[in-house]
Amino acid sequence: MRRDYLESVKAQFEHYKNIGERTFGQLNDEDLFWQYNDESNSIAIIVKHLWGNMLSRWTDFLTTDGEKEWRKRDEEFEDDINTRSEMMDKWNQGWQCLFTALDSITREDLDSKSIYIRNEEHSITDAINRQLAHYSYHVGQIVLIAKMVSSDWKALTIPKGESKVYNKKMFSKPKK
Secondary structure (H helix, E strand, O other): OOOOHHHHHHHHHHHHHHHHHHHHHOOOHHHHHOOOOOOOOOHHHHHHHHHHHHHHHHOOOOOOOOOOOOOOHHHHHOOOOOOHHHHHHHHHHHHHHHHHHHHHOOHHHHHHOEEEEOOEEEEHHHHHHHHHHHHHHHHHHHHHHHHHHOOOOOOOOOOOOOHHHHHHHHHOOOOO
16 A cells, blocks of 8 residues: 555655654753854754744744744754753754644645745645755754764664674565
8 A cells, every 4th residue: 555645745744753753762852952163053943943943934834924023933952951951842842743734734735735835836746845844954963963963872863793694684574
C-alpha cells in the first residue's frame, strides 16, 4: 500500500523530531548552551529559532502569511534560554504547532490552495517541503554540535563501520 504525501511528510517530520530528542538525551545541560564562537549558535539557540519559525509558519497555515507580523526573528538568535526545561518547552510547542497544522490539511487543500510566505505564493506541497528541508538542516546542526561536545557519542543512525552489518540485517527481512 502506497502512503500518501501527508502521511509521508508527517513521518519525515517525526523522524527529525526524534533525532533531535535522541540527541538532547545524550547531552548534559551545559552542552545545550555551548557555542564554538560568538558567531555560532548553541543548540538552545537553534531550538529557539526553530520554535519561532514553526509558530510563524504553521499558525493559521492555510489562511495567513507564514511570516507573521508578531514574529521577532532576530531575537530568536539571542542567547536567553536558561534551562533544558525552557528549551524543551519551546521545542515541544513548535512541533505541536506544526503537527496540528499538518493534521488540518486535506488532500483537496493540496490540489487547490496556495499559501504565502513573505508575500511569495507557494503551493502547499512546496511550502511543506521548504519547511522539511529547513528543519532537517537545523537538526543536522544540532547533531553536529552534539558530536563536538559529547565525550561519549552514540550514533543515531548507522554507526561508522557498521554499514555491512546493518545492510545484511535489513536485506534479511521480508519485503513489505
